[in-house]
Amino acid sequence: MFGMNECIRSCRMIPMHRRSYRMRIYERENFMGQMHEMMDDSENVMDRYRMSHCQSCHVMDGHWLMYEQPNYRGKMSYFRPGEYRSFSNMGGMRFMSMRRINDSYF
Numbered sequence: 001m002f003g004m005n006e007c008i009r010s011c012r013m014i015p016m017h018r019r020s021y022r023m024r025i026y027e028r029e030n031f032m033g034q035m036h037e038m039m040d041d042s043e044n045v046m047d048r049y050r051m052s053h054c055q056s057c058h059v060m061d062g063h064w065l066m067y068e069q070p071n072y073r074g075k076m077s078y079f080r081p082g083e084y085r086s087f088s089n090m091g092g093m094r095f096m097s098m099r100r101i102n103d104s105y106f
Contacts, residue, residue, distance in 0.1 A: 014063055014078070014080075014101060015063070016103060017061075017062045017063055017101070017102065018102075018103075019061060019062070020039065020061055020062070021038075021039055021040070021061055021062035021064070021100045021102075022037065022038070022039055022059075022060040022061040022062065023037070023038045023057055023058065023059045023060060023061075023062070023064055023079075023098070024036070024037050024038070024057060024058045024060070025038060025045070025049075025051070025054045025056075025057045025095075025098070026054065026055065026056040026057060026058075027051050027052070027053070027054065027055065028055050028056065029055045029056050029085060029086040029087075029088065030056060030085050030086065031056050031058065031083075031085065032056075033055075034049070034050075034051055036049045036051070038098060040100065041098065041099045041100055042097060042098050043070060043071050043072060043097050044070040044071065044096065044097060045070075045095070045096050045097065045098070046070070046096065047070075053094035053095070053096065054066075054087075054094065054095045054096075055086065055087050055088075055094065056084055056085050056086055056087065057079065057084050058082075058083050058084070059079050059080065059081045059082055059084070060081060061081065062081070062100055062101070062102075063078070063079070063080050063081075063100070063101040064078075064079045064098055064099065064100055064101065065077070065078060065079075065098070065099045065100075065101060066079060066095040066097070066098045066099075067095060067096065067097045067098070067099075068093050068094065068095060068096060069096050069097065070096045070097050071097060072097050072099055073097075074096075075093060077090060077093065077095070078101075
């Protein structure tokens, strides 16, 4: 389950994506600080990129899930292609792991 309730109140179809995946993650808001380009999953941003946290991103290709804890645990958020200048409007979440959404999960 995602969250505290045991019922689903809304559902949205995620478009299929069969091309490459690409996202830039930034250490600070407004695309500042350390930047790394990702093309595959990362179960721990701190270990892989030596970043303490991720506070903004630019999703160029594909659809991604980002988690507040390493190893795809904790609260999760969905990101489609676009610029995300600040995660502070998402409850101040700091993302520590990222995973691509593809049809092999279903």
